[in-house]
Structures are given as C-alpha cells and as structure tokens.
Amino acid sequence: MADGYDEDVRDAESLYDYPFAAYRPVLNKVCQIVSTKKGSILDPGFGTGISTKTLYDQGCELTGIDFSGRMVEIAKKKMPQAELIQWDFSKGLPKLKTAPFKWIISTYAFHI
Numbered sequence: 001m002a003d004g005y006d007e008d009v010r011d012a013e014s015l016y017d018y019p020f021a022a023y024r025p026v027l028n029k030v031c032q033i034v035s036t037k038k039g040s041i042l043d044p045g046f047g048t049g050i051s052t053k054t055l056y057d058q059g060c061e062l063t064g065i066d067f068s069g070r071m072v073e074i075a076k077k078k079m080p081q082a083e084l085i086q087w088d089f090s091k092g093l094p095k096l097k098t099a100p101f102k103w104i105i106s107t108y109a110f111h112i
C-alpha cells in the first residue's frame with residue numbers, strides 16, 4: 001500500500017471514508033500536543049511519514065519504526081535526518097540511538 005498511500009488517504013478523507021475519515025484533524029491534534037512540549041519522539045508505524053513530517057519540519061528529534069521497506073524508503077526521502085528503521089514492532093523494539101523518548105506517538109498502526 002506504500003506507493004499510493006498518500007493519495008489513498010487524501011481520497012478516503014475527502015469522502016469521509018473508514019478508516020481515514022477525520023484523518024487530518026486527528027494527526028493535527030497529535031502534532032499540536034507533542035510539538036508544544038518538545039523532546040525526542042518515537043513513531044511506531046510511521047508509514048510514509050505524513051504526521052511525522054510535520055514534527056520533523058518543526059525540528060523535533062524523530063525516530064520511527066515500520067516493517068514495510070517501501071514505507072521506510074518513501075519516508076527517508078521526506079525526512080533524511082530522522083532515524084527510520086525497518087522493524088516489526090510486534091517483536092518488541094530494536095536498539096535505538098535516541099532512547100529513552102519523551103514521546104511515543106502512533107496513528108493508524110495499532111489495530112484490534
């Protein structure tokens with residue numbers, strides 16, 4: 001889903017479709033809470049980095065984990081200075097340079 005992800009989210013959001021209805025307000029709220037407090041951030045399941053890119057552009061120190069090699073590749077182009085690691089978080093966390101983190105954020109990556 002990596003290659004068309006940004007467009008798919010935009011389309012689903014504009015149609016108010018599950019699961020991305022209200023996607024942007026959800027992400028904006030997460031970014032707003034975190035960016036006012038500052039500090040290092042871990043984002044498990046960052047995808048193409050739509051939400052994390054906002055924080056990255058504000059100068060936040062960002063670490064991300066995603067098991068999709070293609071998602072990592074796309075996000076690295078947007079956020080070259082972030083530590084973005086290909087890893088399955090269901091196995092726990094890998095060794096990370098920045099840990100411990102001030103914040104752990106995640107959007108649309110953990111499901112029951």
Ligand SMILES: C[S@@+](CC[C@H](N)C(=O)[O-])C[C@H]1O[C@@H](n2cnc3c(N)ncnc32)[C@H](O)[C@@H]1O
Nearest residue numbers: 045046047066067068071088089090107108109
């Ligand atoms: C629906 S996307 C959400 C991406 C982004 N957080 C957003 O809000 O746009 C879910 C992401 O979580 C990643 N993911 C799901 N399960 C994972 C796991 N066990 N370990 C690492 N990444 C995972 C997928 O590869 C995908 O990039």
